Amino acid sequence: MSIDLDHIRQVFDEADCLFTREQVDSAIEHMAADISETLAEKNPLVFAVMNGGLVFAGKLLTHLHFPLESSYMHATRYRNTTRGGELDWKVPPAQDLKDRHVLIVDDILDEGHTLSAIVEHCKAAGAAEVLTAVLVDKKHDRKAHPGQKCDFTGLICEDRYIFGSGMDYQGYWRNAPGIYALKGH
Ligand SMILES: O=P(O)(O)OC[C@H]1O[C@H](OP(=O)(O)OP(=O)(O)O)[C@H](O)[C@@H]1O
Numbered sequence: 001m002s003i004d005l006d007h008i009r010q011v012f013d014e015a016d017c018l019f020t021r022e023q024v025d026s027a028i029e030h031m032a033a034d035i036s037e038t039l040a041e042k043n044p045l046v047f048a049v050m051n052g053g054l055v056f057a058g059k060l061l062t063h064l065h066f067p068l069e070s071s072y073m074h075a076t077r078y079r080n081t082t083r084g085g086e087l088d089w090k091v092p093p094a095q096d097l098k099d100r101h102v103l104i105v106d107d108i109l110d111e112g113h114t115l116s117a118i119v120e121h122c123k124a125a126g127a128a129e130v131l132t133a134v135l136v137d138k139k140h141d142r143k144a145h146p147g148q149k150c151d152f153t154g155l156i157c158e159d160r161y162i163f164g165s166g167m168d169y170q171g172y173w174r175n176a177p178g179i180y181a182l183k184g185h
Pocket residue numbers: 049050051052053075076077078079080084106107108109110111112113114115167168
């Protein structure tokens with residue numbers, strides 16, 4: 001499929017900035033303080049969920065000043081579209097999770113199916129504790145489990161399709177530094 005880069009540029013130019021780079025970075029620093037309080041003595045395994053969790057995890061990790069192991073897993077539900085489908089495990093966790101304290105780091109809690117499935121997978125693999133951290137929680141009433149929340153949440157956004165800070169629009173703009181909402185969505 002050929003991609004229309006003029007369209008991709010236009011999407012960015014027309015998007016609404018919901019959170020600036022500074023607001024994103026400040027939210028991450030606050031989360032790091034909370035996470036440190038909870039996990040500093042637990043020798044945790046911290047997983048970035050690819051692809052969306054990459055930018056957030058990278059920033060977050062540099063604010064965690066205690067011994068931890070970091071790794072990644074890759075699960076996708078949206079495959080570069082704006083609507084979610086079945087969870088597709090590209091790369092399950094490679095480490096032995098038995099009796100470990102696990103922190104899952106992802107960009108967004110939208111409908112929550114992705115994180116629910118990941119948490120179940122880690123529990124079934126014998127983790128002692130599975131905590132979740134997301135940069136942004138989208139506010140709507142379509143969560144997989146009513147009232148579903150993560151253990152650590154940076155920002156809450158309105159019910160629009162968003163990109164930037166790791167989140168994509170058709171595979172693009174994960175590199176945009178703030179968080180932006182697609183025009184008309
Ligand atoms: O709460 P949910 O409705 O399940 O959606 C959240 C998930 O969707 C996105 O991943 P996606 O499947 O788009 O893959 P990506 O990380 O490669 O963008 C995002 O990174 C989360 O992992």
